[in-house]
Amino acid sequence: MVxxxxxxxxxxxxxxxxxxxxxxxxxxxxxxxxxxxxVEPYGACRLCMVEITKPEWKGxxxxxTSCLYPVADGLIVHTHSPIVIxxxxxxxxLMLARNPQTPLVQKLAADYGVMKTSYQEVPEPNDCIxxxxxxxxxxxMGFKAISAVNRGHGKEIAPPLxxxxxxxxxxxxxxLNCPTKYIKFTDNGTTRVIWEKSFxxxxxxxxxxxxxxxxxxxxxxxHRNIQADYFDINDxxxxxxxxxxxxxxxxxxxxxxx
Amino acid sequence: MTRLxxxxxQKQAAYPHKVIVCCGTGCLANGARKIVDxxxxxxxxxxxxxxxxxxxxxxxxxxxxxxxxxxxxxPEGIFYTRVKAKDVPAIVEKSIEGREIIDSLLxxxxxxxxxxxxxxxxxxxxxxxxxxxxxxxxxxxxxxxEYIAVDGYxxxxxxLLQMTPDQVIDQISKSELRxxxxxxxxxxxxxxxxxxxxxxxxxxxCNGDEGDPGAFMDRSIMEGDPHAVLEGMMIAAFAVGARQxxxxxxxxxxxxxxxxxxxxxxxxxxxxxxxxxxGTDFTFDVRIARGAGAFVCGESSALMxxxxxxxxxxxxxxxxxxxxxxxxxxxVLNNVxxxxxxxxxxxxxxxxxxxxxxxxxxxxxxxxxVGKVRxxxxxxxxxxxxxxxxxxxxxxxxxxxxxxxxxxxxGPSGGCLPSSKLDLPVDFDSLTAVGSMMGxxxxxxxxxxxxxxxxxxxxxxxxxxxxxxxxxxxxEGLYQLHALTEKVCNGEGTEADLEKMEQxxxxxxxxxxxxLGKSGPNPLMSTIQYFRDEYLAHIRDxxxxxxxxxALIKYEVIEDKCTGCVACITACAYNAITGEKKKPHFIHQDxxxxxxxxxxxCKHDAILVS
Numbered sequence: 068m069v070x071x072x073x074x075x076x077x078x079x080x081x082x083x084x085x086x087x088x089x090x091x092x093x094x095x096x097x098x099x100x101x102x103x104x105x106v107e108p109y110g111a112c113r114l115c116m117v118e119i120t121k122p123e124w125k126g127x128x129x130x131x132t133s134c135l136y137p138v139a140d141g142l143i144v145h146t147h148s149p150i151v152i153x154x155x156x157x158x159x160x161l162m163l164a165r166n167p168q169t170p171l172v173q174k175l176a177a178d179y180g181v182m183k184t185s186y187q188e189v190p191e192p193n194d195c196i197x198x199x200x201x202x203x204x205x206x207x208m209g210f211k212a213i214s215a216v217n218r219g220h221g222k223e224i225a226p227p228l229x230x231x232x233x234x235x236x237x238x239x240x241x242x243l244n245c246p247t248k249y250i251k252f253t254d255n256g257t258t259r260v261i262w263e264k265s266f267x268x269x270x271x272x273x274x275x276x277x278x279x280x281x282x283x284x285x286x287x288x289x290h291r292n293i294q295a296d297y298f299d300i301n302d303x304x305x306x307x308x309x310x311x312x313x314x315x316x317x318x319x320x321x322x323x324x325x
Numbered sequence: 326m327t328r329l330x331x332x333x334x335q336k337q338a339a340y341p342h343k344v345i346v347c348c349g350t351g352c353l354a355n356g357a358r359k360i361v362d363x364x365x366x367x368x369x370x371x372x373x374x375x376x377x378x379x380x381x382x383x384x385x386x387x388x389x390x391x392x393x394x395x396x397x398x399x400p401e402g403i404f405y406t407r408v409k410a411k412d413v414p415a416i417v418e419k420s421i422e423g424r425e426i427i428d429s430l431l432x433x434x435x436x437x438x439x440x441x442x443x444x445x446x447x448x449x450x451x452x453x454x455x456x457x458x459x460x461x462x463x464x465x466x467x468x469x470x471e472y473i474a475v476d477g478y479x480x481x482x483x484x485l486l487q488m489t490p491d492q493v494i495d496q497i498s499k500s501e502l503r504x505x506x507x508x509x510x511x512x513x514x515x516x517x518x519x520x521x522x523x524x525x526x527x528x529x530x531c532n533g534d535e536g537d538p539g540a541f542m543d544r545s546i547m548e549g550d551p552h553a554v555l556e557g558m559m560i561a562a563f564a565v566g567a568r569q570x571x572x573x574x575x576x577x578x579x580x581x582x583x584x585x586x587x588x589x590x591x592x593x594x595x596x597x598x599x600x601x602x603x604g605t606d607f608t609f610d611v612r613i614a615r616g617a618g619a620f621v622c623g624e625s626s627a628l629m630x631x632x633x634x635x636x637x638x639x640x641x642x643x644x645x646x647x648x649x650x651x652x653x654x655x656x657v658l659n660n661v662x663x664x665x666x667x668x669x670x671x672x673x674x675x676x677x678x679x680x681x682x683x684x685x686x687x688x689x690x691x692x693x694x695v696g697k698v699r700x701x702x703x704x705x706x707x708x709x710x711x712x713x714x715x716x717x718x719x720x721x722x723x724x725x726x727x728x729x730x731x732x733x734x735x736g737p738s739g740g741c742l743p744s745s746k747l748d749l750p751v752d753f754d755s756l757t758a759v760g761s762m763m764g765x766x767x768x769x770x771x772x773x774x775x776x777x778x779x780x781x782x783x784x785x786x787x788x789x790x791x792x793x794x795x796x797x798x799x800x801e802g803l804y805q806l807h808a809l810t811e812k813v814c815n816g817e818g819t820e821a822d823l824e825k826m827e828q829x830x831x832x833x834x835x836x837x838x839x840x841l842g843k844s845g846p847n848p849l850m851s852t853i854q855y856f857r858d859e860y861l862a863h864i865r866d867x868x869x870x871x872x873x874x875x876a877l878i879k880y881e882v883i884e885d886k887c888t889g890c891v892a893c894i895t896a897c898a899y900n901a902i903t904g905e906k907k908k909p910h911f912i913h914q915d916x917x918x919x920x921x922x923x924x925x926x927c928k929h930d931a932i933l934v935s
Contacts, residue, residue, distance in 0.1 A: 111838070113837075131643065136643055154798075157836070158797050158798060158836060162801065197794065219790045220800055220801070222800065
């Protein structure tokens with residue numbers, strides 16, 4: 068255990084845990100758009116930056132991304148110092164120039180008093196905030212089907228060669244975790260289309276309800292030690308089956324006791 | 326090793342005379358290859374006394390690229406510049422057989438027009454002190470024996486046979502060698518931290534990714550003296566306990582890759598790389614990792630990702646790469662020039678090195694001196710040499726005798742310094758103190774025809790494209806800064822924009838993830854700091870004092886000066902100039918695209934830029 072001072076208050080923390088985790092636990096409101104518990108911290112949006120110092124730094128302070136900064140004993144943290152607030156305001160102002168119509172960005176910016184960007188709007192604004200969550204989650208799932216292409220201001224998220232990605236299994240992890248809902252997909256219960264690739268959904272043998280895509284099922288069966296017929300029925304049927312089995316077991320136990 | 330050295334030196338001694346042809350990339354582009362071929366042909370056809378074909382040496386870059394291709398006749402040290410293949414027969418006949426000097430091929434001092442016969446007398450060379458560049462222009466770059474003949478690998482032998490890793494690190498620490506990549510971090514301290522990290526695997530990496538526009542220091546060393554880099558890396562590997570090293574070279578440097586490959590395979594052949602080097606239990610090997618030429622991959626954490634085969638994006642370095650670097654293992658990363666210094670420090674001792682340069686900034690620094698300076702090229706000077714000495718003594722002053730305006734040091738993310746800073750001693754600390762930086766050593770000289778707003782706009786444009794785009798302040802902030810400079814260049818800027826640039830620059834510096842973003846606003850901030858008037862002229866008076874920004878200038882014919890030669894009419898691609906022969910011409914403003922072609926061709930200074 069270590070002791071950290073946050074905005075003047077002494078707080079106990081685990082040595083080496085990320086500062087943002089501690090700030091969240093302390094209920095301090097810090098925006099962080101690229102942070103997600105499922106993936107490693109990335110430090111790209113820079114909104115979670117805070118001012119830190121230590122007594123031995125003799126008045127010198129540093130500005131660090133709290134999502135990536137390991138807590139250490141004696142750390143003094145200011146989460147809303149004037150420069151930190153100015154920085155967040157500037158970042159949100161810059162984001163509004165790229166994402167003027169994005170509700171999430173609009174709301175965060177409004178929280179910091181920025182109602183409209185003071186910069187030049189980019190020529191073709193969209194909702195992608197380039198937080199990289201989609202690609203990182205896709206990596207973590209084991210597919211690496213999409214990635215960031217180009218660099219600098221022209222960076223965007225895309226499948227290889229901007230064609231239907233061969234490694235995508237249609238799991239929707241990217242789209243469902245996109246904080247601005249920028250990644251679009253359609254799903255009509257039989258066919259799912261994402262990244263311009265279309266997938267057939269497996270139908271539950273009993274109810275006809277959709278389960279998951281054939282590609283995703285095959286991947287999980289091959290890589291996650293799941294039995295081959297597991298996805299032939301959907302979750303609801305699995306639950307019903309489990310309930311029936313549990314009922315049978317209870318029945319046996321009763322019979323044994325009597 | 327001593328045996329190899331002796332054999333080769335004896336072989337060389339049989340022919341005391343040599344022809345040295347610079348085969349650096351600059352001279353090669355100007356036809357150095359044809360010169361080598363011509364010499365070899367003539368020397369093999371006719372029997373010239375004391376000369377063999379082997380005496381023709383293809384060396385690395387001399388640095389005097391402005392005057393290339395360069396040929397030196399040893400041992401006299403006759404120095405010929407701008408040589409062409411057709412000059413070769415005359416050189417052989419007159420200077421080699423006849424010991425006669427060909428006047429027309431000599432270098433003329435630009436300040437007084439005096440012809441200079443011998444290599445060391447050229448001011449460009451005489452003001453330099455060469456440590457990292459010690460062998461460039463002296464030894465053939467593609468032969469390990471040439472390197473061994475000039476005491477190469479003696480430092481490695483000393484380290485392996487007589488020293489412990491701790492002693493090596495002590496020497497490097499005592500020499501106060503600072504990383505030449507730009508950061509200036511003490512090399513010894515870096516090596517020690519890496520060594521102290523408990524791990525089975527340590528790596529050493531050489532950063533040969535040099536992306537600064539106009540910089541070619543590392544390129545020239547890798548091309549001209551690859552063994553010096555390898556020897557430095559081997560010593561570092563021994564000191565930190567690494568068994569594998571990587572040299573990261575950008576794809577744009579094909580000759581460097583070829584020479585390094587040759588050097589590595591030669592080393593393997595003679596037992597200087599691989600298992601049990603020089604009969605000791607030191608085992609080490611080097612691989613070349615080729616980068617695709619992204620500027621950001623010069624940043625250490627992005628470079629390591631790129632070596633590992635991932636997208637070259639930097640990460641936050643709250644845990645430093647010496648502790649967790651390549652493949653999450655402790656890694657020493659130094660640049661080409663740093664490694665090139667190491668063997669000499671070991672051979673001559675830390676005290677020798679510490680006496681060179683200035684306190685806390687020991688040794689020398691290689692710069693690539695380019696821009697509006699007479700002698701462009703590669704130079705190496707003691708730390709603490711002033712900008713004035715570099716630009717006016719070595720560089721020979723400004724082209725056409727125009728006034729000096731500014732010098733940009735440190736590459737795209739360095740700063741522009743005005744003439745009031747000419748007497749500044751150039752070292753890591755003094756440059757940082759005035760808002761610029763050492764960077765890897767690019768130095769771009771500018772004259773009064775350079776618009777400083779345009780310069781800031783240019784560098785920002787470069788950085789917007791070369792940012793990796795990972796973090797918001799760098800990706801969006803530099804983009805908006807560029808847009809604002811564009812606005813000013815177009816005459817649409819306001820004073821509020823100027824304030825906005827300053828405010829946003831500060832935030833990009835504080836907020837960016839890596840060094841590229843943190844230093845990205847430097848060209849803008851330094852030009853605003855030192856050339857605020859010029860920004861104000863664009864904003865308030867809608868005027869570009871240097872006559873560069875297209876939206877704010879006008880080309881006009883000065884009737885008194887115009888001789889009616891029609892050169893400008895021919896040059897104008899937009900048919901904006903009309904007139905008859907021998908009568909003053911006229912520029913039609915509605916058609917003029919302000920490309921400047923007319924100014925470039927007019928020999929009578931008859932076109933006014935206002």
